[in-house]
Amino acid sequence: MDTIVIVGGGAGGLELATRLGDTLGRSKRARVLLVDRSPGHFWKPLLHTVASGKCDPQVTQIEFSAQAAEHAFEFVQGEVLSIDRARRSVELAPRCVDGLELQPRRRLPYDKLVLALGSVTNFFNVPGAAEHALTLDNVGEAEAFRKRFVAACIRAGEHKANGNLALGRVGVVIVGGGATGVELAAELSHAARSLAEYKVHALDPLRDVQISVIERGQYLLPHLHPQLSERAARHLRSLGIAVLTGTAVASVAPGAVLDATGQAHPADLMLWAAGVEAPALCASLGLAVNRLRQIVVDATLQAGGDANVYAFGDCASFTCPQKGTAAPPRAQVAHQQAMFLADLLARRDTPRKPDFRYRDYGSLVSLGPLAAVGVLTGALSGKSVHVGGAAARLLYRLMYQKHLLALHGMARTAAHSLVDWLRGKLVPPVKLH
Ligand SMILES: Cc1cc2nc3c(=O)[nH]c(=O)nc-3n(C[C@H](O)[C@H](O)[C@H](O)COP(=O)(O)OP(=O)(O)OC[C@H]3O[C@@H](n4cnc5c(N)ncnc54)[C@H](O)[C@@H]3O)c2cc1C
Structure with missing residues (x-):
C-alpha cells in the first residue's frame, strides 16, 4: 500500500x-x-x-x-x-x-x-519591516495583533480620560492595500466601534482611532478593476479610514512608517500586508x-x-x-x-494524466460586516460582472461555506452555519478582552 x-x-x-x-x-x-x-x-x-x-x-x-x-x-x-x-x-x-x-x-x-x-509575508527587504511590523500569517499572529489593538485602545482611553489628549489616540498603519489590508482596515474600524459601545475603552472610535492603509500602487485592490478599487476606497473613507495610494514605504522604525518622500506616519500598531512569498x-x-x-x-x-x-x-x-x-x-x-x-x-495508475485547468470565478473582498466588493466570472460565458454592497457580502460568506462543504459535506455544513448564526445572536460582535 x-x-x-x-x-x-x-x-x-x-x-x-x-x-x-x-x-x-x-x-x-x-x-x-x-x-x-x-x-x-x-x-x-x-x-x-x-x-x-x-x-x-x-x-x-x-x-x-x-x-x-x-x-x-x-x-x-x-x-x-x-x-x-x-x-x-x-x-x-x-x-x-x-x-x-x-x-x-x-x-x-x-x-x-x-x-x-x-x-509567508514578503517584506521585500524594506529596512525595519520584519523587526517592527506585525504580520497576519497564522492564528497566533492574528490573536497577537488583536490583543495589542485592544490594549492600545484601553491605554489611550485612560490617557484621554486623564486629560492627556496627545496620548489619547491610537494610530494603526496597514502597509499594503490588497485584500488583506483592505479587509482588516474595514473590520478594525467596526471593532473599534463595538469595543466603545461595550465601554471596553473610552475613545471616540471615529476621531481617536486612526486607521490608515498605505498602498504603493495608484489603486487599492490592484487585482480588481479600478472602478471597484475606487468603490472600496470610498467605502473605507466613509468609515473614517485614511487611504494613501501611490505611497511607497521606504522603511519602518519603532512607532512610525516612513514613506519614500521622507514623511513619517506615526503608528502604535503597524501591520505589514504588502505581499507574500x-x-x-x-x-x-x-x-x-x-x-x-x-x-x-x-x-x-x-x-x-x-x-x-x-x-x-x-x-x-x-x-x-x-x-x-x-x-x-x-x-x-x-x-x-x-x-x-x-x-x-x-487514479494514479492511469497512463495519460489530465492537465490542471484553472478557472477564475472572480474575486470578492469584504468591506466589513455589511458590504463587499468584487467581480464574478461566469463559468460558461466567461463574462465578468461587478458586484458590491450587501449582496456581495452574502456571496463572500458563501466562499467559506464552500470550503466547509468540501470538508464536511452538506448536513454538517448546514449545522455549522446554524450554530454560527445562533452564536452571533448570543455573544457580542467582537471579543471584548
Ligand atoms: C487575511 C487574508 C485574507 C485572504 N483573503 C482571501 C480571499 O478573500 N480569497 C482568496 O481566494 N484568498 C484569500 N487569501 C489567500 C488564501 O488564504 C490563500 O491563498 C490560501 O490559504 C492558500 O492555501 P494553501 O493551502 O496553499 O496554504 P495555507 O492555507 O496557508 O496552509 C498552509 C499550511 O501549511 C502548514 N505549514 C507550513 N509550513 C509547514 C512546515 N514546515 N511544517 C508543517 N506544516 C507547515 C501551515 O501550518 C498551514 O496549515 C487571504 C489570505 C489572508 C492572509
Whole structure:
C-alpha cells in the first residue's frame, strides 16, 4: 500500500487529505498522512476577522485529529524541517510543549509527497519591516495583533480620560492595500466601534482611532478593476479610514512608517500586508523555484520533474498555458488544485494524466460586516460582472461555506452555519478582552 504524505493542512491541504482519505484511505488502497505544525485548521482568508476580534478561532478551528478520524486519514503534528527526496522521507522537528519534548526528531517515509505549505509575508527587504511590523500569517499572529489593538485602545482611553489628549489616540498603519489590508482596515474600524459601545475603552472610535492603509500602487485592490478599487476606497473613507495610494514605504522604525518622500506616519500598531512569498523550506529542496520561492510545477502539478513530488496552493507556481499567466495565491486556486490532485492521485495508475485547468470565478473582498466588493466570472460565458454592497457580502460568506462543504459535506455544513448564526445572536460582535 502506497503512503501519500501531504505537508500542510491549510485551505488546500486539508481538502485534499479529506478527499483522499474518503477515496483511498477508507478502501485501504493507500495510507494518507497529513502533516501540519498546528493541531487545528483555520481558513486563512478569515484571519483578518481574528485580528479584529470578530471571530474566535477556538470555536471556528477544525481539529486535524477529529477530521482525520472521520475521513480515514492519519494526522501527524510536526514542523517539517527538511525533505530527503533521494530516500523519500520527510524530517520532522522534535515536538515540544512548554519546553518538554513530547516526540523526538523523526522521519516519515513517503511514496508520494504533496507540498501544500502556503505562504509567508514578503517584506521585500524594506529596512525595519520584519523587526517592527506585525504580520497576519497564522492564528497566533492574528490573536497577537488583536490583543495589542485592544490594549492600545484601553491605554489611550485612560490617557484621554486623564486629560492627556496627545496620548489619547491610537494610530494603526496597514502597509499594503490588497485584500488583506483592505479587509482588516474595514473590520478594525467596526471593532473599534463595538469595543466603545461595550465601554471596553473610552475613545471616540471615529476621531481617536486612526486607521490608515498605505498602498504603493495608484489603486487599492490592484487585482480588481479600478472602478471597484475606487468603490472600496470610498467605502473605507466613509468609515473614517485614511487611504494613501501611490505611497511607497521606504522603511519602518519603532512607532512610525516612513514613506519614500521622507514623511513619517506615526503608528502604535503597524501591520505589514504588502505581499507574500513561499516559505524558505521550498527553496531548500533542490526543486526549481521562482523569485518568490514558489515551487515551479507542470500541468499535472508535479514539481520539477520529480515524479513523486507534487506542490500546489500558495507555495507552488502554476502557469496557465492558455493565458500564460501564473495562477494567483488564492484560496480558490488551492481549492481547485486540491480537487484536481485528489482525482489524479486516486487514479494514479492511469497512463495519460489530465492537465490542471484553472478557472477564475472572480474575486470578492469584504468591506466589513455589511458590504463587499468584487467581480464574478461566469463559468460558461466567461463574462465578468461587478458586484458590491450587501449582496456581495452574502456571496463572500458563501466562499467559506464552500470550503466547509468540501470538508464536511452538506448536513454538517448546514449545522455549522446554524450554530454560527445562533452564536452571533448570543455573544457580542467582537471579543471584548
Ligand atoms: C487575511 C487574508 C485574507 C485572504 N483573503 C482571501 C480571499 O478573500 N480569497 C482568496 O481566494 N484568498 C484569500 N487569501 C489567500 C488564501 O488564504 C490563500 O491563498 C490560501 O490559504 C492558500 O492555501 P494553501 O493551502 O496553499 O496554504 P495555507 O492555507 O496557508 O496552509 C498552509 C499550511 O501549511 C502548514 N505549514 C507550513 N509550513 C509547514 C512546515 N514546515 N511544517 C508543517 N506544516 C507547515 C501551515 O501550518 C498551514 O496549515 C487571504 C489570505 C489572508 C492572509
